[in-house]
Amino acid sequence: MQGQIFPYGIVTAADSGYFDLACDLIDSVRRGDKSIPFGVLDVGLSPDQIDVLKFNEVIVVPAAWEFSCEIPAGLRRTYLAMLSRPFLPKYFPCFDIIVYLDADTWVQIPSSIDDLIEAANGVDAVVAPEIHVAFPHLYSPVSLIRNMHRAAYTEAFGSEPPPPADGAVLNSGVVVARRESALWPAWQQALAKQVRNRVNVSSMDAKAPLTLKSDTNHFLEQNALNYAFYKKQFGIRPVSPLYNWVCTLGMPFFDPQTGLLTEPVAPFSPIRIVHLTQAGRTTTMLKDRKGGCHEKRLRWGDFSLNHQ
Amino acid sequence: MFFWIDADAWIQDWAAVEVYLQAASRVGAAFTPEIDRSYKSFYDKGQSLDWKHACYETAFGKDIADKMAGLPLINSGVFAVRADSPLWSKWQMVLTQALQRTQDFYVEQTALNFSVYNGIPCAMMPSTFNWHCAFALPRIEEETGLLLSHLYPKTRIGIVHLCGGIKKKTPLMLETDAGGSCLSDLRYPRWNE
Numbered sequence: 001m002q003g004q005i006f007p008y009g010i011v012t013a014a015d016s017g018y019f020d021l022a023c024d025l026i027d028s029v030r031r032g033d034k035s036i037p038f039g040v041l042d043v044g045l046s047p048d049q050i051d052v053l054k055f056n057e058v059i060v061v062p063a064a065w066e067f068s069c070e071i072p073a074g075l076r077r078t079y080l081a082m083l084s085r086p087f088l089p090k091y092f093p094c095f096d097i098i099v100y101l102d103a104d105t106w107v108q109i110p111s112s113i114d115d116l117i118e119a120a121n122g123v124d125a126v127v128a129p130e131i132h133v134a135f136p137h138l139y140s141p142v143s144l145i146r147n148m149h150r151a152a153y154t155e156a157f158g159s160e161p162p163p164p165a166d167g168a169v170l171n172s173g174v175v176v177a178r179r180e181s182a183l184w185p186a187w188q189q190a191l192a193k194q195v196r197n198r199v200n201v202s203s204m205d206a207k208a209p210l211t212l213k214s215d216t217n218h219f220l221e222q223n224a225l226n227y228a229f230y231k232k233q234f235g236i237r238p239v240s241p242l243y244n245w246v247c248t249l250g251m252p253f254f255d256p257q258t259g260l261l262t263e264p265v266a267p268f269s270p271i272r273i274v275h276l277t278q279a280g281r282t283t284t285m286l287k288d289r290k291g292g293c294h295e296k297r298l299r300w301g302d303f304s305l306n307h308q
Numbered sequence: 309m310f311f312w313i314d315a316d317a318w319i320q321d322w323a324a325v326e327v328y329l330q331a332a333s334r335v336g337a338a339f340t341p342e343i344d345r346s347y348k349s350f351y352d353k354g355q356s357l358d359w360k361h362a363c364y365e366t367a368f369g370k371d372i373a374d375k376m377a378g379l380p381l382i383n384s385g386v387f388a389v390r391a392d393s394p395l396w397s398k399w400q401m402v403l404t405q406a407l408q409r410t411q412d413f414y415v416e417q418t419a420l421n422f423s424v425y426n427g428i429p430c431a432m433m434p435s436t437f438n439w440h441c442a443f444a445l446p447r448i449e450e451e452t453g454l455l456l457s458h459l460y461p462k463t464r465i466g467i468v469h470l471c472g473g474i475k476k477k478t479p480l481m482l483e484t485d486a487g488g489s490c491l492s493d494l495r496y497p498r499w500n501e
Contacts, residue, residue: 133432265433
């Protein structure tokens, strides 16, 4: 594999806690074709886990601190999963098109990857805005999610451009772009600006360290993506949220006939890529379109038998 | 049961009508909010929010406008509502009040939104069931000539709504699903010629 250039590659980031989820993702992507190029950004994997990935011909690259300011003391490596994302072309120069998927996603419909790659043709980036008729937060201007987005964004960038909480928030959990896309430098600069501000604050104020634990820190890299987009520094092709179904925003329905997860409203199209987030990681009652309920875990392992 | 469709809308796929009717028969009412990732209103600098705020403010005053402008606009151009739905009386009452303050072109839609968001159960339909062509032009599927809302995934429009000035803009250059483009007319009698 070394020195080889691939037309595309799937990339994720994982630490030891996300290793199992990353393995699910890899398995769901490669279930039809074991040779699909895959890279994992190592943000805290154990040596054994790295060996397992390499044995399965996954390219593993350690993430590093990418900013000119000094790395804050005590910053957990896990946070590099977010802070390194705009720098993926540097870590994976072997991929012409980078298909980034969060480690807590899995691919339900295999052709989704081909769709995303095709969609990347002629645009800077392919993303799924958090816009769907079934997302309850869109019907509540003061919902927790929208308030959190507003607070985090405004804290980082002020009000120019205005926070996208009343428009389209671009989710950074699925991002597809060519290696030379204008997306990457624009995203890097926006994130660097935020990180510099945070580090300066944290060096003066022990109560405001650069961690991603608080609500306003959680969306650092996503806010940077949105900031650069709304500043018109790159363009997007917005694909359906079915390609990045954020379970926290709306629980899927289950179709007992096909064994597939679907959107929870008509026309009940199958979800392409499931993004578990926190809401999707525990056992839950999934509804079906006829009013039935099904106790399910949303992990790939619980659905993989339906997709052989 | 009533199925309303504006005179500047037309049906490309009857299945959309059936879904409206099923949903309204179950819930009482079915409408389509103007929610779609391709609609330019989601990417502007707040003009859409300001416009909604102005509609609410002229009809109901600033306090209500402040509370409701952030909600997705429910389009009143295509819907299904059961004859016994409480929506009718509420909508009548709210519209009557609003008309005392304004005769704005959108006042009936503004009153509808106020009514629905204040306690009327309603099923929300996908954007393809009332496709707002002024917010996002359709594409043409080369193989069939049908109008598409999106490519990823490829989705056919159920009901085409030629809102606003779009109905007078003809012919229009539309993109195709195969990457080409062609001059086309979105009016029903001519769209597939």
